[in-house]
Amino acid sequence: MDTEKPSPFADFLFGLFWLVLAVAIMIGSWTMDRLEHLKVSLYTAPGVVPGLLGLALAIMAVLMILRSIRAGALQNARLPELGLQSHWRILTALALCLSFAVVAVGSGLPFWAAAAAFIAVFVFVFRFEELRDQGRLLRGGVLAAAFGLLSGAAIHYVFQELFLVRLP
């Protein structure tokens, strides 16, 4: 459980986002086909439940906006700074994961090979600073590649061969 409290302005922005989403849900539900040509009761129309959920969400979003304004959201309105320097770890992890799942998987490369390459690059990138400081970049690279290959082969063997699960 994360105990750090986000700023009131962040809550205010989230509240606005939820409100827009809720209104979109309500409009989508209202304009949804009511299947009257099938003589469907109004109470069982497909849009009833999502519409009510949208309404509930809108009420909660308004409460969140009001609460954040009372907590001083508008007085301290400041967008968080997004810098490559301070967020490089999360951005790199995200880029590597998306490259593997969206590009490498399904590109025709065998899954074990794609997994091995992803794991090796991931390990090497996140250990780069440490390896460079120790002057062991080459050794670290070889070990990362070996670890990637071993992991890729193990995942392939356990899932596909041992438990007969289809891999992407």
Place this chain on the structure above:
Amino acid sequence: MFDGLALFGHSLGNFLTPTSVGYALLASLVGMVIGALPGLTATMGVALMTTLTITLQPNQALLILICTYVGAIYGGSRSAILLNIPGTPASAASCLDGHALARQGLAGRAMGIATSGSVLGTWIGMFFLALFTPILGEMALKFGAYEFFWLAVFGVVISGNLTGNDPLKGWIAGFIGLFIAAIGQEGMYAHDRFTFGIHDLSGGIALIPALVGAFGFAEVLTVMKDRPRKAIINSFDSVIPRLSDIFQYWRTIIRSGLIGTGIGIVPGVGEDVAAWSSYAAARRASKEKEKFGKGSVEGLMAAETGDNACVPGAVIPVLTLAVPGSAPAAVLLAAMMIHGVQPGPLIMVQSPQFVYDVVAMMFLATIGILVYGLTLTHLLTKILQVPQTLVMPVIFVLCVVGSFAIASRMFDVYVMLAFGIIGFMLRQFNYPMAPLVLGIVLGDLLDKNLRRGLVLSDGDLTPFFVRPISFILFALVAGTILLNIPSVHHAAVRAWVRVAALFSRGKPAV
């Protein structure tokens, strides 16, 4: 009572084959390792194992999942004690006294206490699982559309209220989950809702990929966000549990077991709340309050008994109402459905033996954690020292495999990625994940039963409020929401103090 014992004996006998015992031991170990490694949760472990076991026989697959679940909740105590980092959220309360004991050179004793507390907690929960499931199953037969509607609302509201530190955000997460469940073809007329012409969305958002994203990929991102700390573990004493600790704190064990099981039964609340509630209750009742937080054996025993007792407790509503008591139990529910087991009010009518099969699976899991708790301490210590930089990419690959393998379609991998990124962002802003998951699970129940109820009553809302069980559930929902309004909360506290004073006035002064 004796019928139950006979059925349990029969179930246990069925599982005492080399293959099943082997699976149970292996799954308990995998669960322990997953639980011990910070960043890997029981939910993710059970979800990934669901994929791995998809081709196995239902009973063996569910045995593996339950052993993983129990093992993971227990395994979390290792990193809590040795590293002061909870392996799973359930072990957060164990950090306070577990790590304090470790700092005093008593890490072995702390691990022994965790082992005995976890085993006894699971046994207490198992007892109530066997006892309450038939009773609740019979009660659940009286549930109609109105009651099931309120049950779904109650689950989301109570889960949102208890699992985070901001009820409003918990409720928003829960209602987002309910909306996500509405995406795709609805259950009455197969009409597409919010699919925007995307063919793959017609089948809806599958639970397992969503869970793997919210608990797996989101966790990978959360862990990788910050530079990992180096794990430093000092030497420790014997891990063999002391009988004196058990006998001295038997009241704490029973109390925590009851609290853990009770919280487990409440939809979507889960092990972390069970551990903190047991810990708080033990502290209130303790004669050694001053030791809490500084290495209290009683505090650690309470937290570990409470969180493990919650596991069988969380399975009770899964079996009787098809409503999960915790996030890992939601995966278990999905796995049961994948394997053709239909939990719900009819379970005691259609397959009563299955309930005792689950109890036997829990029992085998406790044997697994007992064996490993006493023998594999040094191996687990080594595993804890593996850098997270090595673990996380492997976990992500498993997330991709786990989301793909259920239906063999890449769309589920994209669902996992979307839920991972959304889950990561929501977590950064204090939105709990458990209500979101519960919302996805309960969405269909709410949708069908609200519409069914409205048709039955021809649009009249009265039956939603006047039928006895409906009224109780509605009152619980309304009470939970109203008690979060400060003025109502203060008025309720004042009223409670007055009522308590009325009762204490008659007592003689001590």
